[in-house]
Structures are given as structure tokens and as C-alpha cells.
Amino acid sequence: MNKGSLGSKLKLSLPPPDEDSIKKFLTQSGTFMDGDLLVNREGVRIVSHREVEVPAPIQAADNQMILADLYVVKVIGKGNGGVVQLVQHKWTGQFFALKVIQMNIQESIRKQIAQELKINQSSQCPYIVVCYQSFYDNGCISIILEYMDGGSLADLLKKVRSIPEPYISAMCKQVLRGLLYLHHEKHIIHRDFKPSNLLINHRGEIKITDFGVSAIKANTSEQANTFVGTYNYMSPERIQGNSYSYKSDIWSLGLVLLECATGKFPYTPPDQSEGWENFFELMSAVVDFPPPSAPSDQFSPEFCSFISACVQKDPKKRLSAHDLLVHPFISMYDDLNIDLSSYFAEAGSPLATF
Numbered sequence: 001m002n003k004g005s006l007g008s009k010l011k012l013s014l015p016p017p018d019e020d021s022i023k024k025f026l027t028q029s030g031t032f033m034d035g036d037l038l039v040n041r042e043g044v045r046i047v048s049h050r051e052v053e054v055p056a057p058i059q060a061a062d063n064q065m066i067l068a069d070l071y072v073v074k075v076i077g078k079g080n081g082g083v084v085q086l087v088q089h090k091w092t093g094q095f096f097a098l099k100v101i102q103m104n105i106q107e108s109i110r111k112q113i114a115q116e117l118k119i120n121q122s123s124q125c126p127y128i129v130v131c132y133q134s135f136y137d138n139g140c141i142s143i144i145l146e147y148m149d150g151g152s153l154a155d156l157l158k159k160v161r162s163i164p165e166p167y168i169s170a171m172c173k174q175v176l177r178g179l180l181y182l183h184h185e186k187h188i189i190h191r192d193f194k195p196s197n198l199l200i201n202h203r204g205e206i207k208i209t210d211f212g213v214s215a216i217k218a219n220t221s222e223q224a225n226t227f228v229g230t231y232n233y234m235s236p237e238r239i240q241g242n243s244y245s246y247k248s249d250i251w252s253l254g255l256v257l258l259e260c261a262t263g264k265f266p267y268t269p270p271d272q273s274e275g276w277e278n279f280f281e282l283m284s285a286v287v288d289f290p291p292p293s294a295p296s297d298q299f300s301p302e303f304c305s306f307i308s309a310c311v312q313k314d315p316k317k318r319l320s321a322h323d324l325l326v327h328p329f330i331s332m333y334d335d336l337n338i339d340l341s342s343y344f345a346e347a348g349s350p351l352a353t354f
Helices: 003-013 019-028 049-053 107-122 153-160 165-185 247-262 279-288 301-310 340-347
Strands: 031-034 037-040 043-046 070-079 082-089 095-102 131-137 140-146 198-200 206-208
Touching: 070 095, 082 140, 153 198, 153 247, 153 340, 165 206, 165 247, 165 301, 165 340, 247 301
Parallel strands: none
Antiparallel strands: 031 037, 037 043, 037 131, 043 131, 070 082, 082 095, 095 140, 131 140, 198 206
């Protein structure tokens, strides 16, 4: 037997590499892998199951941004294992938000980051914050995002406390179109819908962001069971550990809009001088108490009806994003030609200044 045939037989007898071995090799060689997701310093892509065994390198496109072409202006946010920086492109002068996440974090957070990258990679909607490119280099995931210079809805509420009903209507129309896209076109449940995940800009746009804990459903009727996301805005069925679907985001939308209108979170503890002692008390209130409502002596019947349609404790009784878009509240102020651009500018978000 010659060396060639012996080598061939030995090679054939070796077992195929398992996914954990591939992951370890790729991570050490400068590529982050999670399932069918591959990210390296050249960018991100989704691969087929066949490619996972021997993944081809990602090649950067000629017109693709690279991290070396961005310089940091300042840090504009922190959380979830990383920071968000305001960066400027050296050649065009355009501003972006750069989300940098250290990947020496627990596995559950790594999974969330991978989930976010997959959704960013496939989402194209004017009501979703744009993701331009993602990279993995030196143990960090870097995500180049559209810079929303007005900050978040949470930042806006800190400045103005409450938002007049006509502006809420105009904002809600945009948000519902974003939810309609996520729910009915992408089959995605956001699962962490809250004021800090709604970003605004000087053009009067409000967009949905942060898909780290989102769930992708195979079809519109599939239910989810996992318990993730921010507790404050979580729907009763999720708190109780029941299966849930897109209507759980609608509950969160109702709480967010009610907070915008009244200037306070809808669930307040019995002693309002102090907050909830722990989140178990808050969750018990969501499950056991009647749902919150908009005071009828302060708001229009249309707004009160809209909130009620969102915060039905039985998810089957909640309206979908599609149905809410034709609710009278959404169109009742159209004749006023609401200018969200001026409103956001007058609020003077601190993030909009350099």
C-alpha cells in the first residue's frame, strides 16, 4: 500500500467536525458563529447547513463601510454587555450609532446578540432602525446603526413628561406600521417593547430598535413560551408563563402610549410615594388588577377606546397592529397636519447636540 492510499483511508476514517469544534476554531480565527450566522471583520452573512461544515470566508464589498473609516465622537448609551457610540464616517461626514458588544459574556446574551444580528440582516422597513453592517473583530461584535439624533422616547419623556394626544396619534401611526412589518411580514415578536427601544430623529420619525430578545415565529399562528424582556411592559400571559404571540407586543404598546399621555407608568404602587418593592409585586398587579385605562375626563373617547383595545387581559380580545391602524384614534388628527419634526426639535433632546 502506498502512502497516497494510506493517507486517503486515514482521512476518510476521521469523523466530521462537530458544530462546537467549528465554533471554537472560527472564534479563535476571528469569526463569530451561531447556528447559520457567521460574522467576521469583513461583515455578516447567513450560511446554509452545508456551508457550516466548511464555511467560505466573507468578502467585503467595494462600497461597504469598514470600522477603520469611523471615528468615535462620544458614548451615547450603555447596556446589555456593551456601549453605543456616536461615530462619524471619515470620508462622507455622515453620523452613525456604533453598538459595540464584548463577546466574553454569558451564553444567553451571546444568543440574544446573534438573534439581533439575524433580524438586522433581514429587516428593511422605514419604521425600523436601519442596520448598515456588522463585524466581529478582537472579541467584539460591532453593529453600525442609523443614528437617531433625537434619542429615545424615554429621553423625550424625561424632558416633556407627557405628550399631547395629537402627537401621540401621529407617533403611534408610525410605530404601528413598524409592528405590522415585524408581526405580519417578518413573523417577529419584539418582546421588549418599551420607550427606550423607540428612537426619534429631527425629521419627525420614530422607529423601533433593539431586537436582542425578539422571537422569530415560523408562521403567524405559532406561539412562544420563553420568559425574556423587560418586566414592566410585559403582558399578563407572559408573566403567567403561558404561550403568547404578537398580541403581547400590543399590550406593551398600550402601556407605552398611556405613559406618554399621563406622564407616569400605568401601574403605580398603592403607596405612590415609593416604588414597587420588587418586580414580583408589579407582576402580581398586572395579573390580578384590572387593566389600566385612560381617564375619560382627560382624554378623547377615541384615545380611551384605543388604549382599551391594546390592554385587554385576554390576548384574543386585543386588536392586532393591522386593526389598530384603522382605529379612529389614528386618523382623528390628520386634518391638523401634525409636525413631529418641530415637536421633537423643541423638546431639545440632549443627544441631538454635540
